[in-house]
Amino acid sequence: MPETLIRKLEHVAALSEQEKRVVIEAVVRTRDLRSDEDLIREGEQPAECHVILDGVLCRYKLLREGKRQITGFQITGDLCDLCGLLMGRMDHSVGTLTCATVGVIPHQTLRDIMECHPRLTRALWQETLIDASIAREWVTNIGRRTAYQRLAHLLCEMSVRLRAVGRITDGMSFEWLLTQSEVADAMGLSTVHVNRVLQQLRSQRLIVMQGDEIRVLDWDRLREAGGFTPDYLFLVQTLGKVEW
Amino acid sequence: MPETLIRKLEHVAALSEQEKRVVIEAVVRTRDLRSDEDLIREGEQPAECHVILDGVLCRYKLLREGKRQITGFQITGDLCDLCGLLMGRMDHSVGTLTCATVGVIPHQTLRDIMECHPRLTRALWQETLIDASIAREWVTNIGRRTAYQRLAHLLCEMSVRLRAVGRITDGMSFEWLLTQSEVADAMGLSTVHVNRVLQQLRSQRLIVMQGDEIRVLDWDRLREAGGFTPDYLFLVQTLGKVEW
DNA sequence: CGCCATATTGATCGGGGTCAACGGCTGTGG
DNA sequence: CCACAGCCGTTGACCCCGATCAATATGGCG
Numbered sequence: 139m140p141e142t143l144i145r146k147l148e149h150v151a152a153l154s155e156q157e158k159r160v161v162i163e164a165v166v167r168t169r170d171l172r173s174d175e176d177l178i179r180e181g182e183q184p185a186e187c188h189v190i191l192d193g194v195l196c197r198y199k200l201l202r203e204g205k206r207q208i209t210g211f212q213i214t215g216d217l218c219d220l221c222g223l224l225m226g227r228m229d230h231s232v233g234t235l236t237c238a239t240v241g242v243i244p245h246q247t248l249r250d251i252m253e254c255h256p257r258l259t260r261a262l263w264q265e266t267l268i269d270a271s272i273a274r275e276w277v278t279n280i281g282r283r284t285a286y287q288r289l290a291h292l293l294c295e296m297s298v299r300l301r302a303v304g305r306i307t308d309g310m311s312f313e314w315l316l317t318q319s320e321v322a323d324a325m326g327l328s329t330v331h332v333n334r335v336l337q338q339l340r341s342q343r344l345i346v347m348q349g350d351e352i353r354v355l356d357w358d359r360l361r362e363a364g365g366f367t368p369d370y371l372f373l374v375q376t377l378g379k380v381e382w
Numbered sequence: 383m384p385e386t387l388i389r390k391l392e393h394v395a396a397l398s399e400q401e402k403r404v405v406i407e408a409v410v411r412t413r414d415l416r417s418d419e420d421l422i423r424e425g426e427q428p429a430e431c432h433v434i435l436d437g438v439l440c441r442y443k444l445l446r447e448g449k450r451q452i453t454g455f456q457i458t459g460d461l462c463d464l465c466g467l468l469m470g471r472m473d474h475s476v477g478t479l480t481c482a483t484v485g486v487i488p489h490q491t492l493r494d495i496m497e498c499h500p501r502l503t504r505a506l507w508q509e510t511l512i513d514a515s516i517a518r519e520w521v522t523n524i525g526r527r528t529a530y531q532r533l534a535h536l537l538c539e540m541s542v543r544l545r546a547v548g549r550i551t552d553g554m555s556f557e558w559l560l561t562q563s564e565v566a567d568a569m570g571l572s573t574v575h576v577n578r579v580l581q582q583l584r585s586q587r588l589i590v591m592q593g594d595e596i597r598v599l600d601w602d603r604l605r606e607a608g609g610f611t612p613d614y615l616f617l618v619q620t621l622g623k624v625e626w
Numbered sequence: 627c628g629c630c631a632t633a634t635t636g637a638t639c640g641g642g643g644t645c646a647a648c649g650g651c652t653g654t655g656g
Numbered sequence: 657c658c659a660c661a662g663c664c665g666t667t668g669a670c671c672c673c674g675a676t677c678a679a680t681a682t683g684g685c686g
Contacts, residue, residue: 181613199522202609207522221511224504229515229614253500260468260496263507267465270514271473273521278443278451280525281570285642317664326525328643333666335642365446369425370473529674561632572675577634579674627686634681643673649666656659 142303143189143241146215147261149302149373157258160251165189165241176233177218177240184222186244190214193238194315197230198323208324210272211235211296211316214303220266223248236315264372271370280326283365285335288325291364293345295371297354302373311353339363386547387433387485390459391505393546393617401502404495409433409485420477421462421484428466430488434458437482438559441474442567452568454516455479455540455560458547464510467492480559508616515614524570527609529579532569535608537589539615541598546617555597583607 143165144158153161168191171177177195178184195212209230212218218232223245252259272295279291300312307313322332339345344360346353354360368374387409388402397405412435415421421439422428439456453474456462462476467489496503516539523535544556551557566576583589588604590597598604612618 197518199518201522201526205526207526209518209521221515224508224511225515225616227613227616229616230518252504256497256500256503259500259503263510264468266507266514267468267510270510270517271465271469273514273517274441274443274453274474276521277453277517277524277570278445280521282445282449282451318666319664326521329664330644330666331642337666369471372469372471372473562634563632573632574634574676575674581634629685631684632682635679637677637679639674639676641673641675642671644671645669647667649664651664652662654659654661656657 142191142215143217145303146265147258151257151261151264153257153261157255160255160258164243164247164251166244166247167242169240169242171234171238171240173234173237176231178222178228179231180228182222182228183226184219184228184245186242187220187223187248188218188232188240188242190216190218191239191241193240194235195232195238195240196235196320196324197232199230206323207326208320209276210269211324213296213299214305217262217265220248220262224266235320268372271372275370285325285327285331286338287364288327289321289332289335289339289364290344290360291366292321292325293339293352293354294361294364294366294368297357298368298371298373302371307351310355310357311351313350314347314352315350386435386459387461389547390509391502395501395505395508397501397505401499404499404502408487408491408495410488410491411486413484413486415478415482415484417478417481420475422466422472423475424472426466426472427470428463428472428489430486431464431467431492432462432476433485433487434460434462435483435485437484438479439476439482439484440479440564440568441476443474450567451570452564453520454513455568457540457543458549461506461509464492464506468510479564512616515616519614529569529571529575530582531608532571533565533576533579533583533608534588534604535610536565536569537583537596537598538605538608538610538612542612542615542617546615551595554599554601555595557594558591558596559594 144153144161147153147161177188180199190212192214195218196208197210197212198206198208200206219228222228279288283291297312300306305312318332318336319329322329325332340347343355344363345355388397388405391397391405421432424443434456436458439462440452441454441456442450442452444450463472466472523532527535541556544550549556562576562580563573566573569576584591587599588607589599
């Protein structure tokens with residue numbers, strides 16, 4: 139299972155066999171979560187970190203008025219609470235959107251790694267920087283794009299990220315278990331509008347939704363519609379310059 | 383000058399005298415920039431990092447249609463391009479909004495630090511995590527708050543950050559050299575609307591703008607209006623639990 | 627003094643929010 | 657096996673926040 143994390147870390151830097159072993163052994167146990175469960179809440183001071191082994195989680199913040207903003211989706215291979223280790227406190231919550239399995243890594247193990255394995259440390263740091271890069275792209279997406287562009291962009295991002303962790307079933311389909319209300323909270327839109335815009339994307343024949351799967355029918359037009367460039371995901375090393 | 387960086391790093395962790403010396407010596411020269419000048423552009427692969435010693439810079443992205451989104455403001459003490467070092471390539475541009483002075487740190491120096499000074503490395507990592515935290519807060523701000531709330535929130539953030547680096551002149555005033563168009567690009571709004579909302583904030587007697595200074599007249603109501611909580615800035619250690 | 631960037635104001639428009647109702651699916655309990 | 661509840665997706669009507677367009681101050685600067 140922790141291979142997913144290794145694959146992730148190797149996106150940005152090669153690891154030695156010894157380092158890989160350290161990563162694998164870092165996960166002391168796994169934990170199964172049901173849908174709509176919080177893994178960590180804003181303000182908490184956790185004693186362990188989590189790697190997602192399966193499922194979809196999200197980072198989110200709640201506003202006083204009861205609104206919610208999802209600030210990022212997390213999928214297989216993602217580390218979801220390194221900031222709990224480094225900063226000692228979470229600035230946001232992390233919760234599941236589907237049932238999920240996470241690997242547990244004690245903080246002490248990570249502290250040891252930071253002490254003894256500079257290359258691993260660097261790889262972990264890079265993961266957090268990619269996270270930051272995605273957050274900046276989301277600011278741009280929400281701040282300056284229309285709802286139609288935003289959703290196209292989100293679908294591109296998720297499609298590329300899911301591909302990078304082997305979650306694209308056939309050429310262009312991936313599992314999609316998010317509700318429209320969750321997508322709305324992520325994109326700064328209302329549920330109703332997400333519904334209408336998804337219909338547009340379908341009627342434009344950019345995607346089809348069949349059951350809990352989305353299939354991209356026309357990657358180029360979807361990318362164009364969202365103004366999507368995958369550079370900010372820093373995945374090129376593994377994927378190569380294939381079709382983007 | 384580099385004391386500003388030290389102060390920043392010490393916000394999150396104490397440093398030894400030796401570590402402080404390393405930081406001070408890391409800055410090999412300074413560079414003066416005029417207003418509206420790019421320090422680094424998206425896609426570039428820089429060979430040095432920069433600490434802001436004076437002035438205001440911003441991270442930004444340009445969209446195809448010519449729109450711009452500013453994803454964060456950078457002030458004295460901020461490191462603006464650590465991702466250039468770690469990721470090897472910038473996912474966004476950094477440019478000045480005022481004339482500015484930056485300290486230059488060669489990548490090689492930082493690589494040495496990452497090799498030999500785990501505590502310093504950790505402090506630098508924390509800086510990038512705070513940056514990410516701010517970006518997430520901006521996603522929330524832009525995604526789920528009205529223009530009025532957004533601007534109030536931005537003013538709170540800048541006010542707290544400027545205070546932390548000693549840029550609050552008297553009790554509640556700070557220099558404000560940003561144009562309304564720049565604020566608009568940061569908050570995902572139009573220039574016209576920023577103008578109107580700023581007028582509201584003034585007529586509500588939350589702030590006054592005199593020349594290139596903003597004075598907060600009623601911190602509590604401003605904070606309330608923006609739904610602002612400073613936790614995400616991770617500055618409590620230095621500021622203590624004073625008035626927030 | 628004239629130029630240019632920025633701030634301000636007014637008028638109009640439209641993207642997307644809000645409210646409300648309805649349909650479909652699933653799970654649950656009698 | 658069916659009735660019902662609850663969640664989610666869908667649709668329609670209406671409204672408003674904020675964009676857009678355009679014109680007019682304002683102020684620093686060569």
